[in-house]
Amino acid sequence: MADVTADLHDDAADPAPHTGRAAVVLARPLAAVTGGVLLYLSFPPRTLWWLALPAFALLGAVLYGQRARAGFGWAALFAMAFLLPLLVWTGSYVGPLPWIALCVAEAVFVGAAGAGMAVVSRLPAAPVWMAAVWVAGEAVRSRVPFGGFPWGRAAFGQADGPLLPVAALGGAPLLSFVTVLAGLALGVAGRELLRRGPATPADRTRAVQVAAGCLAGVVALTVAAGAIPPSGGPAGEVTIAAVQGNVPRLGLDFNAQRRAVLDNHVRVTEQLAAEVAAGRLPRPDLVVWPENASDIDPLRNPDAAAEIDAAARAVGAPVLLGTVLRNPDGLTASNSVLVWQGGTGVVQRTDKRRVQPFGEYLPYREFFRLFSAYADRAGFFVPGQGAGVVDAAGARVGVAICWEIAFDDLVADSVAAGATVLAVPSNNATFGLSEMTYQQLAMSRVRAVEHDRAVVVVTTSGVSAVIAPDGSVVARTGQFEPGLLVERVPLRATTTLSTSVRAVPEWILAVTGVIMIGIAVRAGRAGRRGRGAGR
Numbered sequence: 001m002a003d004v005t006a007d008l009h010d011d012a013a014d015p016a017p018h019t020g021r022a023a024v025v026l027a028r029p030l031a032a033v034t035g036g037v038l039l040y041l042s043f044p045p046r047t048l049w050w051l052a053l054p055a056f057a058l059l060g061a062v063l064y065g066q067r068a069r070a071g072f073g074w075a076a077l078f079a080m081a082f083l084l085p086l087l088v089w090t091g092s093y094v095g096p097l098p099w100i101a102l103c104v105a106e107a108v109f110v111g112a113a114g115a116g117m118a119v120v121s122r123l124p125a126a127p128v129w130m131a132a133v134w135v136a137g138e139a140v141r142s143r144v145p146f147g148g149f150p151w152g153r154a155a156f157g158q159a160d161g162p163l164l165p166v167a168a169l170g171g172a173p174l175l176s177f178v179t180v181l182a183g184l185a186l187g188v189a190g191r192e193l194l195r196r197g198p199a200t201p202a203d204r205t206r207a208v209q210v211a212a213g214c215l216a217g218v219v220a221l222t223v224a225a226g227a228i229p230p231s232g233g234p235a236g237e238v239t240i241a242a243v244q245g246n247v248p249r250l251g252l253d254f255n256a257q258r259r260a261v262l263d264n265h266v267r268v269t270e271q272l273a274a275e276v277a278a279g280r281l282p283r284p285d286l287v288v289w290p291e292n293a294s295d296i297d298p299l300r301n302p303d304a305a306a307e308i309d310a311a312a313r314a315v316g317a318p319v320l321l322g323t324v325l326r327n328p329d330g331l332t333a334s335n336s337v338l339v340w341q342g343g344t345g346v347v348q349r350t351d352k353r354r355v356q357p358f359g360e361y362l363p364y365r366e367f368f369r370l371f372s373a374y375a376d377r378a379g380f381f382v383p384g385q386g387a388g389v390v391d392a393a394g395a396r397v398g399v400a401i402c403w404e405i406a407f408d409d410l411v412a413d414s415v416a417a418g419a420t421v422l423a424v425p426s427n428n429a430t431f432g433l434s435e436m437t438y439q440q441l442a443m444s445r446v447r448a449v450e451h452d453r454a455v456v457v458v459t460t461s462g463v464s465a466v467i468a469p470d471g472s473v474v475a476r477t478g479q480f481e482p483g484l485l486v487e488r489v490p491l492r493a494t495t496t497l498s499t500s501v502r503a504v505p506e507w508i509l510a511v512t513g514v515i516m517i518g519i520a521v522r523a524g525r526a527g528r529r530g531r532g533a534g535r
Helices: 002-013 021-041 049-063 068-086 096-120 126-141 164-194 201-227 260-277 302-315 373-377 402-406 408-416 436-451 497-501 504-534
Strands: 234-244 286-288 319-326 333-341 345-351 389-392 395-399 421-426 455-459 465-467 473-476 483-492
Touching (some): 021 049, 126 201, 164 504, 319 421, 395 408, 402 408, 408 497, 421 483, 436 455, 436 497, 497 504
Parallel strands (some): 286 319
Antiparallel strands (some): 455 465
16 A cells, blocks of 8 residues: 555656656556455455555545546545445346446445545545545435435444444444544555655644544544443343244245245244243243245235244244235235234234335336346335334334344434334345345444444344344354344343434534535635636
8 A cells, every 4th residue: 555655646746757657547546446345345244344444545545636526536436346346245136237237326426425535635634524525425325316225334344343332422424434534544644654756844744643633533532432321221131032044045036935934934933932941942032033034924814824823822922023014005015024922913013114226116117127127026115104113022122124224314213212122134035145144234233332222133044143232243143044042132221322413423524524625626716716816
């Protein structure tokens, strides 16, 4: 990185031809691609969280002093190098076109952020404003189009890193901010220390001081996060069993065999009941099954209802289970989570509130049908209402179904509605043996710290896990195998600063970034007018 940053500076400071011109010309694209690949490598299942720092150091070096248009291009290249390997699972069973199209669309948002970052890179304390602009870009792409796609936010690669406690202060946006800021600050220090072009010692000292100040701020926020306890207190404990029944096959046809997925989950639950009866496992207060655990509608199919009821009665605890329910209109469906009490049936229900575009529903169906034969496999799901909470076994359970865990507002709504523990039922079988499930698990770990809640992640085919409120993984299963986790889980009624302020830090950072872009643009225009008058 040292040689790259030096070459990047030389490219701006000394444009005269020289023997190493070809290397200098290639330095920016090489640095952008390398930075994107390093950011990808920092994400789970790897625990190389620290690679995010050189990744953003390289991005900062590439963008430093560039015009907005060039910043857009370099950041988009960085994004493609990051997103293509990160999101390869999106094309596992539907071909490369949707995968590449998604990456290009998301790269446009990162490119726009890069344009702004390049503009503010000329300002004093540039790393702070550049990191704020990055957060603004994440805020936009987490909301639009079609409800947004928050996958790949910088925060979600830091579940194993020392910066994770910052999520309790300002959620995923503040965690993204400090991650990017630390990387950019290191990049500034490296660039100034290695610069071979004309620069006074005072300039270099000032730049290093800015970098040191930024890093000190990151350390201070991290220390503060550990020193500021959440308000409120514990609300008891509950024993939860997470049942991973597995699927007969991975892919889009995971449920092709009628009732096979349900039978698998019933079988593992009956094994749990036998272990409890033998005294080898504690009796759970609540059993959690994953999304789509009942692959047929138990409200319309008596055989499915009988299987679920028998399992609930055998284990002596209510079962929280995912299924697909046909709505009364006969056309649409709901991705639902039911609380099933043995001998009674359904006693609580919540529906997925943010359904997945191009999977659970297809916007502009007639148009997208022209590009993929898989378009017609998209469902006709409709979003549910409410805060995503159910009451079961004395716990108020916040439910984030599958990708809902990626959305700040949905999880915050559940906690605000009184959730004392979070459940993430998911069906990852449709993405095969990919990194997707580990990426999702990392998001759940960030949410645990953000809201000081234990999180139970349960999937059809793995990885399922129980996560403590500090983000540590207490227990987990493997992939594509039956699994069972039984753990004593704390219930919390605490309120972190992040829970209290919700999206305020994100808006402050995003608005600050936009304002600083305006200031930088105005300063640039004034400087050009001054130079013109001087001539």
